[in-house]
Structures are given as structure tokens and as C-alpha cells.
Amino acid sequence: MDITEYIQLVFTDYTLRTITLGTAVLGAATGMLGSFAVLRKQSLLGDAISHAALPGIAIAFLITGAKDTNTLLIGALVSGLIGTFWIRGIVTKTHLKSDTALGLILSLFFGFGMLLLTFIQKQPNANQAGLDKYLFGQAATLVESDVWLMAIVTGICLIVMLTFWKEFKILLFDADYTKTLGFNTKTIDILITSFIVLAIVLGLQTVGVVLMSAMLLAPAAAARQWTNSLAMMVFLAALFGAFSGVFGTAISATQNNLSTGPVIVLVASVFVVFSFVFSPSRGLLFKQIRFIKNRRDLELHKTLAFMHHIAETHEDISHPHAIKLLNNFQGYTRSTLQKLVEKDYVELKGNMWSLTKIGFETAANLYTKQVTENE
Amino acid sequence: MSSAQFEIQLIASLVAVACAIPGTFLVLRKMAMISDAISHSILPGIVIGFFITHDLNSPLLILLAALTGIVTVILVEYIQKTGLVKEDTAIGLVFPALFSIGVIMIAKNANDVHLDVDAVLLGELAFAPFDRLVIAGHDVGPKSLWIVGTILAITVTLLFTFFKELKVSTFDKGLAASLGFSPAILHYGLMSVSSVTTVGAFDAVGAILVVALMIAPAAAAYLLTTNLKKMLGLAIGFGIFSAIFGYWVAHWLDASIAGSITTVLGLVFLLVYLFAPSKGIIAVLYRERQQRTEVSLLTFLLHLKNHDDLSERHVKHLNEHINWQKVRSKTVLDLAIKNNMITIDNAIVSLTEKGDEFTSKAINYIITNEDTQIEDMKDDFFLFRG
Structure with missing residues (x-):
């Protein structure tokens, strides 16, 4: 299949179009918010949150008994947020360092999630199959409403980000100064973190809990090499993220037996390596x-x-x-x-x-x- | 308890001990997330090893996979050294890429490989007793028991041989280097042990739960003690307890053993996190409150010492002047009276001799910028704490 044929197929084929759009929107959203995570030195937070979301999905399923994507994602959101704030609690209130806190929450929540998933599998509920797609993600299960949801959430993130651009930016680079200016740093902080959690949760269905952190980091890390301006970095990261999604989908669609999530992550990693080597001002x-x-x-x-x-x-x-x-x-x-x-x-x-x-x-x-x- | 059940618990406990030892050092060296990275990135190593050996328990596979773990560490350190991204970003970039390669390799060869990503990530302890090691016709026990046992034996030997070196280099890198211990060798030695342990244990408990077994017991132990030997002992204890208790929870729920071991670990950590005597969250919050009251008390005493006129020392006036809520000023007044720092006469507060001495000393420390001395002084003066 050559390229023109593929592009035609993207516009005519419902599934392929949905998946391409979905991964592109997801890549843009995670790239955008990932820039903040990377600059705030919270790179691995994404990894921890995506794992911490698993028990939420299982519990949401246990309570409702239905496999509605939105309910499951709300469960994931809640448990992701609990994980995030517990990490914060551990770091601020005890002498354990952030890496220990991240590793703890990541593995403990994930293990608990696995316990629940295996528990659900033994339940006499025919509905339970397919919950494990959240482990590695299955882009093929995306439907149009999922893409709409992603687009709407991304839109809201964008609007909030533009509204609070100044606050986000100043908190990023000089938190103490922000405090002395009278901004409520705690609220801004929680706002950014919540949006990062939201972006991660959205991606679970497509790339899964294990690889979600790369979606957050890789576009941002690549974008960082090309510019020293935050606005430019956010824009570039969104662009890289979207392209990773489109190319990744294209590669996995043209090959047999290739799951989309890992391919997208690899494409994003290629962007990173390319940027590391060839960036004019910082490149190796x-x-x-x-x-x-x-x-x-x-x-x-x-x-x-x-x-x-x-x-x-x-x-x-x-x-x-x-x-x-x-x-x-x-x-x-x-x-x-x-x-x-x-x-x-x-x-x-x-x-x-x-x-x-x-x-x-x-x-x-x-x-x-x-x-x-x-x- | 059948012999299979006993064997499962034995394997789980051995894995827990084998993980707790390197885990303690990883937590102390602030490298806990490296274990997460290793546990993911060994996947391509396992897959390649499996292509070659067609046996998940072969020593060659373990070596190859452990090598991938060390490659991960080297890659992460190389990226960190370039200074292009912050430290933890390097970890977050390397392991998903390697893991993706592993997943794709499995997917591309799905037809001729009996290897499942789920199995690698999650493991299945329940099947471990069925894969027996048979030497010259004699059944000598489950294969994974021997693998984990060997790894544990190596780890323990290394721990006892290099305990002093590990201890010094963990707490004071500079001193270790000046004493002639190569920090690089110790670092990569620890990384190798972590890699081998992760690989050896993934078959039994799965790659991600290895991370839990490494970090959670060590973190819980770290909240309880600041003595390295005690910390190691406690971590091992927590690990074994969770392994055995977790097995029975899984047995009762009919769910994944690894998942339930992790859940028990999580509960153990939660309990320690809440109730640890001096570092637990309740103790910390209590201490914070106590300190807040004591700082208020100090402010209050300083105010008394600064003002001689009666109007400034009226009980009512103090409420307004220092701008405290009623409850708070009452606690502070009570504390001051209990400690014999003030006397109240006709609603006029005045310092006692002891209160005066305390305040003068405190002022002295504040002026000379030795605020920390006040903490010690409190022990001498206070009968009751805030």
C-alpha cells in the first residue's frame, strides 16, 4: 500500500479515520500538558498516575457492572487523583523522597488494580471481558464519541491554559516569586496537576497504563530541544504528539499484528532521538x-x-x-x-x-x- | 496446607527477601524509580532470550534480560549526562521505548512464541510449583524456587561481603571515594543485583510487582528506623509477612496472588505511614500542632516581657493584640500556666521568674540566629508540651 492510497483510506474508512483522529488529538493534548510536567520535574508522575488509575477502572466496573467508557474513565480519574495527592502527602509529610513515593504509589495501586481485575474475571458477569485492554490500550476500540470526548477535554484544557497562561508560566519558573506576588500557588498547582491526570486518563484507552507516561514525556522532551520559549515548546510538543499519533497509527495499520500504543511510543521516541541529535542549539x-x-x-x-x-x-x-x-x-x-x-x-x-x-x-x-x- | 501451597509461599517469601535487600539500598540512594525502569525494560531481553532458549527459566535468558536492565541504567545515565533533559525525564524516556520494542517483538512473533506480555508483567505464582526441576530423574523442587534461591544466596553473600562499602557509599559518596571504594563499581554492582533479582522474580510475581516488593517494604521500614541494619531486617520482615498473608488473601478471594501480595504490602505501608511513632503522618501532624502552640507561647511570652504597663498585659487585651482566636489564646494561656511561666492576678498576666529566664534565653538565641537551640531549651523548661 503506498502513501496516497493510505491517505485516501484515512478519509474513507471509518475505523481508521476515528483512530487517526483520536491518537492525533490525544498526542496533542498529552504533548501540551506534558510540557508542564517535564518542566516541573514531574516527569515520572505520569507513569505513577497512569498505573494508579487501574484500580479506579476496576472499582468503577464493580460498582456499576457496566463497561461504559466514560464511567470507567471517571473511576480512573478519581483513583489517579487520589494517587497523586497521596504522593504529595508522602513527599511533604515524611522524609521519604519523591522517587520512593512515586514507585510506591505506582506499584501498590497497580497491584491492587490487578487483584481487582483478576477478582472481576472470576465473577459470573459476562460483561467483564476486555477490561484488560486498559493495560496496554487498544486504539482499535476507539469510537467517534471517544474522539469527541477527547477533543472536548483537550479544548477545555486549551482554554484553561490560555486563561491562566501567565500564572502557569510564572509558577513553572519561579514558584517563590509567584507566592510573593500574591497568587494562590496551591490552586494553580492543583489545577495543572489535575489536568495532567486528566490527559493521562484520556490516553488509557488508546495506549494503556504501561506506556502512557511516554506519551506525556516524549513529545515535551523533544520539543524542549528546539526552543527556549514556553509557548513555542507547548506548541511544538502538541505538534510532535499529534504527529506521533498519526504516524504510529499509520505504521501499525499497514502491518499485521502491530498494536498501536507501542508503535506510537516508538515514533515519539524517534522524535526524541532526532531532536537530541540534530537540534541546532542543544543537539549532540x-x-x-x-x-x-x-x-x-x-x-x-x-x-x-x-x-x-x-x-x-x-x-x-x-x-x-x-x-x-x-x-x-x-x-x-x-x-x-x-x-x-x-x-x-x-x-x-x-x-x-x-x-x-x-x-x-x-x-x-x-x-x-x-x-x-x-x- | 498442600505441598504446592507450601512451595508457593516459600517462593513468594524468598522473592520478597531477595527484593527487599537491593530495594532498601535503592530507596536510600533515591533511585527507587530505576527499579521500575528496569522491570519494564527487561522485556526485550526476555523476548530475545526466549527466542534463543525457548525456556523462560533458562539461566541464559536471565542473564540476557539482566543485561538489558544494565543497558537501561547506562542509557539513562548517558542521557542524564548530556544535560538535555532533567534526570527523571531520562528514566521516563528510556523504559517505555524499550518496553514498546519488547511488546512489538512479541506481537510480531505471536504465532510461534508461547509468551504473553501479561504473563511477563504480572507473572503467575500459582503455576510455579508445576514447573519442576528434575535432575537425573529426581524431582528436586520447582524450578523457580531454585532460581530465586540462587539469586537470594548471591545477594546475601554480596550483602555480607560488601556491607561496609555499601553503607558508606550510600550515605557519603565522597567519603566512600576517598576511602578507596569505587563508587562506580558499587553503583553498577547494585544495579546488576537489582536487574538479576527483577528478572529472576518476574516469572513468579511479575515485573511490576517486583517494584512493589522492592520499594514498599523498604519505604515502610525507613519510616520506622534510621538504622541501616534494622531497616534491612524490618524490610525483610514486612516482605515475608506480606508474601504469606497475601497468599492466603488471594486464596480466599480466588484472585491473582501477586496482586494480593501487593495489596497487603500497600496496607502495611498505609498502616506504617499513618501510625509510625515519629515519622508517621499522625505523629507529624500532632508534632506540627504542638510546635505551632509552642511558637505561639513563645510569641506570647516575648510580648509580656516587652510590655510593662498593665493595660498591655490584660488578658482581654492579649486576645486583640496578638490577634488570636479565643480557643487558641486559651490553650496558650493554659500551657503557660501549667509550665509555671506566668501568673494571672486580677486578669493581669505577668511573667514568673522561670518564665522570665526562659524568655531571655529565647531572645538571646533568636538574636544570635541559633533558633534551633530553642528546641533543646524547651526540654529543660517545659513540664508539659503543647
Whole structure:
């Protein structure tokens, strides 16, 4: 199946269209809210919350006995929120650190959820099958109403975020200052956290509890590499998230036996790796290139300074000296000498070198003023 | 109790002990979430190992999977070192990616692999006694018992051999390095033990519940003691108790054994979290209230010392002046009287000799910025606490 054919199919096929739209909306929402989680150093909160949502789903099912997506998600939301605030309680009231609290809530809630799920499986209720789709998610079970729900919730998140943009931003970067300005930091904090929980719960049906945290983190971590502005980062993260959803769905739809959730996560991870390597200002590739360039410049300067040191002792600055003299010097290589010649700082005659007038002046001013050309 | 039941409980207890030992150090080193990452990311290792050996209990598979765990740790540390993202983000990026690869590998080969993601994540302890190890025709017990037993033996040996090194490097990295213990070797040693334990235990209790067995007992123990040996002992105790009690809960509910062990662990932690003598939530809240009253008392005494005129020292006036609610001012007044700090004469409050001495000392400490000394001083002066 080639690409045009696939795109046509996306517009004509109901299931494929729903899933593509659903994962795209989900990716955008999680990317957007994930930016806040990443910047607030709550990256792993998503992991903990998504696991903590499991018992909520099971309990909602036990109480209502029906498998209505919305009721189950409300259960997940409640138990996710309980988990979040318990984590907060552990961190603020005891000397246990946040990683312990996260790991505790994550595993304990998940284990309790599993107990309930296995308990439900033994119940004589024909309705119970398929609850375990929340473990790994099943994008194929998305229907149009689910996508509408996601879109509406994402819309509300967007509106709230834009309304409280200033407050969110200032709390993110300087919590103490926010407090002194008189903002109610606790409320803003709870608002952001609740929205993060909400985004996670929405994604459970599609990618499942185990992989949900990656949906939250990966787009945001990728977006962080390209910009230093919060607005841009949120926008980029939403974009990356949406594209991960679309591409992931496309890849899993064209292959047999590929569940959508893991593929989406892998696509998002590819975005992250690409951003880590190729981002112009922070990326590893350009950092390495800058590093090598700086080292070369430094060697060049060192050689020039050394030459200047020798030339200084003579009245005629262009008095030729043997290349052998330079051999003891660490920064010297044949290529640095060649570079210096190219720059007209040095003249070579046979086995002798001599500084030119420009070379001498540059060397004299090397450590007294910034040389602009290397910036 | 049938022999299968006994074996299940024995395996569960051994797993609990094997997890509690590295778990204690992970909690103390603030690396608890690494165990979560390892438990997820060993999946591709398990799958590859399974392709090669076709046996979930083969030592090669355990080694391969443990290797994946160590690769995870190295990857996480590499990403952290680049400084591109904050520390915990690195963990959150690595393990879902590796886990996804594992899930996809299983899905692509679903037809020729008898391996289920659910089984890896959740394990099934109930089946453990049926997979027997037979040596030269003799049935020597369940395979997982031998695997977990071996891992436990290795862990315990390492613990006793390197206890001092582990202890020093956990609490003071700088000192450990200056004493000549390589922090890197200890770090990766601990990571290796955690990986091997996770892999060895996943078959019995599932990957995620390994995390619970590592963190929960250690966290509960940490709330009860600050002595490393006692903490290890308590963590092991909590682990064994939850394993055995959890088994019977599962038996009674007819539900997943691993799930119910975790639930029991959760209840144990909840109880300790609420009722631990000095670090529990109730004790903390009580202490906070007590401190609030004592700070109020101090403010009140300072006010008395600063003002000589009778109008400032009238009981009614104090209510307005320091702006306290009625109940609060009453508690503070009562406390002050009980401790013999003030006398009330005709509704006029005045400091006693003892109260005067206490206040002068407190002012002295506040001026010299040694506020912490006031806590110790309280022990000398107070008969009753707030």
C-alpha cells in the first residue's frame, strides 16, 4: 500500500479515520500538558498516575457492572487523583523522597488494580471481558464519541491554559516569586496537576497504563530541544504528539499484528532521538561540532601565541625561524601551521617560518581583546 | 496446607527477601524509580532470550534480560549526562521505548512464541510449583524456587561481603571515594543485583510487582528506623509477612496472588505511614500542632516581657493584640500556666521568674540566629508540651 492510497483510506474508512483522529488529538493534548510536567520535574508522575488509575477502572466496573467508557474513565480519574495527592502527602509529610513515593504509589495501586481485575474475571458477569485492554490500550476500540470526548477535554484544557497562561508560566519558573506576588500557588498547582491526570486518563484507552507516561514525556522532551520559549515548546510538543499519533497509527495499520500504543511510543521516541541529535542549539551533533571547532581554534591561537613569543625577542618580527623550534610545542601540528599560512599570519620558506605583520599584531592582541571572527 | 501451597509461599517469601535487600539500598540512594525502569525494560531481553532458549527459566535468558536492565541504567545515565533533559525525564524516556520494542517483538512473533506480555508483567505464582526441576530423574523442587534461591544466596553473600562499602557509599559518596571504594563499581554492582533479582522474580510475581516488593517494604521500614541494619531486617520482615498473608488473601478471594501480595504490602505501608511513632503522618501532624502552640507561647511570652504597663498585659487585651482566636489564646494561656511561666492576678498576666529566664534565653538565641537551640531549651523548661 503506498502513501496516497493510505491517505485516501484515512478519509474513507471509518475505523481508521476515528483512530487517526483520536491518537492525533490525544498526542496533542498529552504533548501540551506534558510540557508542564517535564518542566516541573514531574516527569515520572505520569507513569505513577497512569498505573494508579487501574484500580479506579476496576472499582468503577464493580460498582456499576457496566463497561461504559466514560464511567470507567471517571473511576480512573478519581483513583489517579487520589494517587497523586497521596504522593504529595508522602513527599511533604515524611522524609521519604519523591522517587520512593512515586514507585510506591505506582506499584501498590497497580497491584491492587490487578487483584481487582483478576477478582472481576472470576465473577459470573459476562460483561467483564476486555477490561484488560486498559493495560496496554487498544486504539482499535476507539469510537467517534471517544474522539469527541477527547477533543472536548483537550479544548477545555486549551482554554484553561490560555486563561491562566501567565500564572502557569510564572509558577513553572519561579514558584517563590509567584507566592510573593500574591497568587494562590496551591490552586494553580492543583489545577495543572489535575489536568495532567486528566490527559493521562484520556490516553488509557488508546495506549494503556504501561506506556502512557511516554506519551506525556516524549513529545515535551523533544520539543524542549528546539526552543527556549514556553509557548513555542507547548506548541511544538502538541505538534510532535499529534504527529506521533498519526504516524504510529499509520505504521501499525499497514502491518499485521502491530498494536498501536507501542508503535506510537516508538515514533515519539524517534522524535526524541532526532531532536537530541540534530537540534541546532542543544543537539549532540552540533555540540560536538562546536567542541571540535573550539579546540582547533584554541590550538591555532596557542601556536600563534608561541610564535609571537619567539618573534618578540627579535627586532625584525619577520625574522625567519626553523620549524623544528615548534616541535616541542604541544598545540603545533602541520595542519595548524598550514591554517596560519592560509590566514596570512605566517609565511613559510623551506624549513623556516616567519610571522607576517598582521600575524604579529593579531598575536599581540590575542589575549587582550576578543577576536570576533571566532564567535 | 498442600505441598504446592507450601512451595508457593516459600517462593513468594524468598522473592520478597531477595527484593527487599537491593530495594532498601535503592530507596536510600533515591533511585527507587530505576527499579521500575528496569522491570519494564527487561522485556526485550526476555523476548530475545526466549527466542534463543525457548525456556523462560533458562539461566541464559536471565542473564540476557539482566543485561538489558544494565543497558537501561547506562542509557539513562548517558542521557542524564548530556544535560538535555532533567534526570527523571531520562528514566521516563528510556523504559517505555524499550518496553514498546519488547511488546512489538512479541506481537510480531505471536504465532510461534508461547509468551504473553501479561504473563511477563504480572507473572503467575500459582503455576510455579508445576514447573519442576528434575535432575537425573529426581524431582528436586520447582524450578523457580531454585532460581530465586540462587539469586537470594548471591545477594546475601554480596550483602555480607560488601556491607561496609555499601553503607558508606550510600550515605557519603565522597567519603566512600576517598576511602578507596569505587563508587562506580558499587553503583553498577547494585544495579546488576537489582536487574538479576527483577528478572529472576518476574516469572513468579511479575515485573511490576517486583517494584512493589522492592520499594514498599523498604519505604515502610525507613519510616520506622534510621538504622541501616534494622531497616534491612524490618524490610525483610514486612516482605515475608506480606508474601504469606497475601497468599492466603488471594486464596480466599480466588484472585491473582501477586496482586494480593501487593495489596497487603500497600496496607502495611498505609498502616506504617499513618501510625509510625515519629515519622508517621499522625505523629507529624500532632508534632506540627504542638510546635505551632509552642511558637505561639513563645510569641506570647516575648510580648509580656516587652510590655510593662498593665493595660498591655490584660488578658482581654492579649486576645486583640496578638490577634488570636479565643480557643487558641486559651490553650496558650493554659500551657503557660501549667509550665509555671506566668501568673494571672486580677486578669493581669505577668511573667514568673522561670518564665522570665526562659524568655531571655529565647531572645538571646533568636538574636544570635541559633533558633534551633530553642528546641533543646524547651526540654529543660517545659513540664508539659503543647
